[in-house]
Amino acid sequence: MEFGIVGLGRMGGNMARRLAQKNKKIAIMNRSFNVTEALARDTGHMACKSYADLVASLEKPRIIWLMLPAGEVTETALSTLLPLLSPGDLIVDGANAHYQDDALRAARCAEQSVEFADAGVSGGVWGLENGYCIMFGGSNAAAARLKPYMEALAPTPMTGWLHTGPVGSGHYVKMVHNGIEYGMMQSLAEGFALMKDKPGFDLDLAAIAELWRHGSVVRSWLLDLSADFLVEDQALDDIAPFVADSGEGRWTALASLEQGIPVPVITLALMMRFASQGKNDYAAKMLAKMRHGFGGHAVKKD
Template identity: 50%
Template structure:
């Protein structure tokens, strides 16, 4: 089986490496030629010099599959439009980035008119997915979803970590809510640890406590694992600026809660706390920034 991967950044590059490791042929393209050359030489990816070249190297496949790992918004929008003349009816475009689900619904409807399948795939797992496997939640027609199932299994695990969750739009919607929940979980850990640190009379060791919580505690989780590991190296976080970015999906989740008239106070406050971080010097914001870096490789502002 062969596919084209367009976008070889942190996530796309690691996904490509995992696919190659599990026997899926990948034609890869990125505007960073060094990245293309590196993955080709070290992992056996078929290099492409352009998107057109990548698609052309899928000739002979019964259905061309083009997987996009690009920033949401105009870049993804334009790339999908540019792909249409290069594809045939029945071919498949997968958007594995963090697009707004409403945009995915619109794109899917338009591509269906062109006879091209569209899969919107929410991708979780961050920089650790290469070794541990990703979590894929994708939407689209069953016919197309069945075709990409072997790819999903290679990126995750044979029997878990992947699911066709519904029609076009449902994959990115599910990932959006996932990220909203993530905001709330991270905020709870950050605030709790800030309170522990603030009780100076006890002289609490946060590295010891977070490691303790990892075993048997009801709050144990991968986020806690990452936080405990980070605190074992540095509890003061003196070099980290207490600035926490939001990638967009947290905002979209809160807007969705308003649209549905569903109370989501934890998710809303967690989002607003990130907005407030730009004007604060709190320890909790440093922890939030540290967690984002630990699971996703997101940039940390340092002094």
């Protein structure tokens, strides 16, 4: 056994489950050991209480896959892990880290002759059943070592995974992927909003979503998901109009500025998420007061 996963949240835990389904035994670790123990009982994987236990349980050269929040948590994990590892070991950052951080982390690892790879993972909660789409950056040697695990995690051994290039390229491609996702989601949401509020037609949004799934140029997994929930509830009255942003949309918008490449759809989709979080409220109040000031238009009070 050479492979371990640290971080058993929705993505990391289901990745461990999928590897178990593919008969690959691994070591697993989570901040909460009860989570680790429960998953080990379900999968047959080896439960580890600490980084030291995890490293000791794996044969050299080891592969340790981190599924941790970007930033300080990942930095702390690296600082704890590196003194425990041996030359030739490989660390994979499989979370949504910024691609520019990857080069710095790879340099830290190289000081101890430890390899580093970055992996962007898409598939969400459905990855366990359908397989994950994985884009990863690193050396050719690292790619060769990761190949059996990519083949197990992906939808098929031949599809759904790609060695995108050097360190950083995997997270960069995943960043752009998530930016595109923002734009696709926003356009679908806007289109259905137009149809919902069209007077006189009484449009069946669930039927339209199902129609578009077959032969339409806008058919997609996002449309499939929309069709499923619209069958249950078209009004969505119990859903708060608040949409969080994970950070990758921001990184994509910033990359467009750095590279001088216009991405208006992605950027506007990000702005709409900010607006849904109440970050447009003060600006809207300013607009209302200006309109009142020059035209005497009524101001609506909360």
